[in-house]
Amino acid sequence: PVGGMDMIGKAFAREVGDLIRYNAKVIEVEQNERGVTVAYEDARSSGAIHRAAADWCVCTIPLTILSQIPMNVGAPMRRAIEAVPYVSSVKVGLQFKRRFWEEDEAIYGGISYTDLPIRQISYPSTGYNRGGKGVLLGAYTWNGPNSYELTAMPPAERVKQAVRFGSQIHPQYEQEFETGISVAWHRVPFTLGCAGDWSEEARKEHYDDLCGIDGRIVLAGEHASYIPAWQEGAILSALDAISRLHKRVVAA
Numbered sequence: 001p002v003g004g005m006d007m008i009g010k011a012f013a014r015e016v017g018d019l020i021r022y023n024a025k026v027i028e029v030e031q032n033e034r035g036v037t038v039a040y041e042d043a044r045s046s047g048a049i050h051r052a053a054a055d056w057c058v059c060t061i062p063l064t065i066l067s068q069i070p071m072n073v074g075a076p077m078r079r080a081i082e083a084v085p086y087v088s089s090v091k092v093g094l095q096f097k098r099r100f101w102e103e104d105e106a107i108y109g110g111i112s113y114t115d116l117p118i119r120q121i122s123y124p125s126t127g128y129n130r131g132g133k134g135v136l137l138g139a140y141t142w143n144g145p146n147s148y149e150l151t152a153m154p155p156a157e158r159v160k161q162a163v164r165f166g167s168q169i170h171p172q173y174e175q176e177f178e179t180g181i182s183v184a185w186h187r188v189p190f191t192l193g194c195a196g197d198w199s200e201e202a203r204k205e206h207y208d209d210l211c212g213i214d215g216r217i218v219l220a221g222e223h224a225s226y227i228p229a230w231q232e233g234a235i236l237s238a239l240d241a242i243s244r245l246h247k248r249v250v251a252a
Contacts, residue, residue, distance in 0.1 A: 005231065008231060021052075023042055023043040023044050024040040024041075024042065024043070024050075025040055025041045025042075025043050026038055026039070026040045026061060026069060027039050027040060027041055027049070027069065027070075028069060028070045028071070029057065029059065029069060029070070029071040029072075029217070030070075030071070030072055031057070031072060031073075031215050031216045031217055033215075034055075035053055035054060035055050035056075035216060036053070036054055036055070036056065036057040036216050036217060037051055037052070037053045038051065038052045038053075038054075038057065039051050040052070055216065055249075056216050056217075056218075056245060056249070057216060057217045057218070058218055058219075058220055058238070058241055058242060058245065059071075059217060059218070059219050059220070060219070060220050060221045060234075060238070061221075062086070062190075062191050062192070062193070062196075062221065062223065063081050063082075063084050063086070063196060063223050064086050064191065064192035064193050065190060065191070065192060066081055066219075067081050067082050071217070073214040073215070073217055074214050074215075076206075076209035076212075077209050077210065077212065077214045077217075077219075079206060079209065080206035080207070080209040080210035081210065081219075083202050083205070083206045084196045084197065084198060084202060084206070084210075084223060085193075085196075085197045086185075086186070086191075086192065086193025086194060086195060086196060086197055087142065087143050087185075087193060087194045087195050087196075087197045087229065088141075088142075088143050088144075088147040088148055088151055088184075088185065088186050088193065088194065089140075089141060089142050089143070089147060089184075089185045089194035089195075090139060090140070090141045090147055090150040090151055090158065090182065090183070090184045090185070091137060091139065091140050091182065091183050092118070092137070092138045092139035092140075092150075092158055092159055092162040092180060092181070092182040093135055093136075093137060093138065093180060093181045093182070094135065094136055094137075094138035094159070094162060094163065094166070094173075094177060094179075094180045095133060095134070095135045095177075095178045095179050095180060096133065096134050096135070096136070096172075096173075096176040096177055096178060097133060097176045097177075097178055098131070098132070098133065098134060098176060099124075099130075099131070099132075099133075099134035100134075100170070100172040100176050101123055101134075101136065101170065102128065102129060102134075104172065105170075107123055108123070108125075108128050109123050109124065109125035109128075110122075110123055110125075111123070112169055114165075114169060116165045116168065116169075117139075117141070117146040117149065117150070117161065117165055118138060118139035118140075118141070118146075118161070118162050118165045118166060119139065119140055119141050119142070119146060120137075120139070120140050121136060121137065121138060121139075121166060121169060121170075122136060122137035122140065123136050123137075124136060133178070138159075138162035138163070138166050138180065139158070139161075139162040139165075139166075139182075142194075143197070150182075150184060151184040151186050151187060155181070155182045155184075158182035158184070159179075159180035159181070159182055162180065162182070163177050163180070194229060195222055195223070195228045195229030196222065196223030196228050196229075197228075198228060210223075210224055211224050211237075211240075211241075213244060213245060213248055218241045218244065218245050219241070220234070220237045220238040220240075220241040220242075221234050221237055221238075222234040222237065224237045224241070225237040
């Protein structure tokens with residue numbers, strides 16, 4: 001997507017923005033034979049609890065969070081929700097005074113893979129030769145000791161380490177570096193991890209129970225797909241969930 005992957009989410013907001021209720025922290029999901037009620041707090045005014053009622057619920061809350069929320073589903077779905085750990089991942093974005101990788105080294109897009117703790121450097125694949133400041137992905141870790149170690153650091157320290165290790169590949173780093181930002185998915189309070197980390201054994205035992213319709217509740221998201229960690233998996237999961245739910249409603 002032109003402008004970044006978040007443009008997909010912004011497109012959804014543009015089309016159905018009047019239906020979205022922001023700053024709603026779900027604290028309970030309760031169903032009965034007639035419908036579903038979701039209790040939530042307004043994140044901007046602590047203590048204020050609201051409720052939304054509907055005939056059916058398509059729940060896309062990450063399993064790391066959903067496992068902590070009271071929800072009266074059957075034992076098979078509950079066990080499935082609690083069975084999936086989440087991948088640890090860290091990204092660090094670095095801004096430089098100039099696009100030295102293009103100007104000095106003729107690097108246009110692509111990735112430098114390394115056995116350093118930063119694991120890889122990814123170069124922007126747009127705006128070639130436009131001059132001025134540049135931003136690259138200075139670290140991208142995926143599970144393992146490097147990811148856990150970076151997750152444990154304060155954000156500013158992660159940026160510092162990305163510059164230090166990246167300088168071993170690009171000596172221009174220290175002179176050209178301006179500022180940076182880092183995200184450790186296990187520190188993001190509404191995901192507590194990057195993506196569902198299914199094992200083959202767990203899929204065999206729990207996947208069908210996770211994706212099944214439990215009463216009036218069905219789950220969707222990358223964690224309920226065979227393409228974890230990708231928006232494609234999340235969207236395909238949602239299409240599958242609402243298709244099955246539609247058939248259930250029509251049949252009823």
